[in-house]
Amino acid sequence: MVRFLHTADWQIGMKLARIGDAGPRVREERFSAARRAVAAASEHGADFILVAGDLFEDNAVDRAQVRKVVDILGGASCPVFVIPGNHDPLVPGSVWEDRSWEAARNVVVFRESSPHELPGVTLYPCPLLAKRSDEDPTAWIEAEGGDRVRIGLAHGSVEGAPIDEWDNPIPRDAATRSGLDYLALGHWHSFALFGDRTAYSGTHEQTSFGERDSGNVLIVEIDGPGSVPAISPVRTGGVSWVSMDERVDSREEIDSVRARIAGLPSPETTLLRVRLSGLMRPDDREALEEMERAAERFLWGEVDGSGLLPEPEDESWVDGLPDGLIRVVGERLRESVGAPETRARALMDLYSLLLEVGS
Ligand SMILES: [Mn+2]
Structure with a gap:
């Protein structure tokens, strides 16, 4: 043997x-x-x-x-x-x-x-x-x-x-x-x-x-x-490399990611990279800063918010859509009378799609 x-x-x-x-x-x-x-x-x-x-x-x-x-x-x-x-x-x-x-x-x-x-x-x-x-x-x-x-x-x-x-x-x-x-x-x-x-x-x-x-x-x-x-x-490894890719579209989702960061074990031997995407309102700024503070406890921590897009203030952006199918979809969604949450989510999906394509 x-x-x-x-x-x-x-x-x-x-x-x-x-x-x-x-x-x-x-x-x-x-x-x-x-x-x-x-x-x-x-x-x-x-x-x-x-x-x-x-x-x-x-x-x-x-x-x-x-x-x-x-x-x-x-x-x-x-x-x-x-x-x-x-x-x-x-x-x-x-x-x-x-x-x-x-x-x-x-x-x-x-x-x-x-x-x-x-x-x-x-x-x-x-x-x-x-x-x-x-x-x-x-x-x-x-x-x-x-x-x-x-x-x-x-x-x-x-x-x-x-x-x-x-x-x-x-x-x-x-x-x-x-x-x-x-x-x-x-x-x-x-x-x-x-x-x-x-x-x-x-x-x-x-x-x-x-x-x-x-x-x-x-x-x-x-x-x-x-x-x-x-x-x-x-x-044999001593340092953990933790990478989180998260979509956050609401204050609740930002808070939930922050709670998960706070719950990670052994911050003193952990390198943490958080990459965020989704839509952000101006008053989400504070929640985001709290998340950044939670990441500071780590051996190294980075919250990359460059994938976050500003949420529109109203729905007038639909009028600026190019003529054609996409404009029709936008207008129908805006006028639909279905469940308000589903309607809002679908509109925001269309909006972030346009921003991503445009950028
Ligand atoms: Mn090699």
């Missing part, structure tokens, strides 16, 4: 300019999460740690930060195997040339795609040698039988995964095609499984709003050659 920890995409050195004053605190958390990842390996009795690329944001990262990472990995109680990714490819002048790597005896940075043997296990590392490539980095791994557990370590885009930075394409069936028991991947920041044997661990600490299920490492257990791996996420 082999048990190991799979992590990737630490992106140490990322700028995080978007979150202003909270940047230093959130950058520091990436190191704290790295220490939690290394601690998780010994807590769970891992035989080794696999790092599937993008340890660093880029090759220009300050060398003091590189040494800090080497210290953390060097402090692990087991071997650590690392591949360069597309953010930190193995090129002249890269972070991998720093002398500190030589001092960390338990850390191996793979510099070429060739098998690496461990007791009972063969690793198939696929280091990246360029920022971009349209080649499948796992293509060289050939299926072969035998009595060893075979584990691939690669960085790239699994076909069909919704990844922004599309490169180093990896077929969905790469693991079975190459006869691997497990393919440890990096590049996508969310935890994801493809079949039984292929996984993105996701980043150990969330990197932006909208990432789903990041802030984990994976503990993987494989009984023997051909066995289906048991894959368990372990939480």
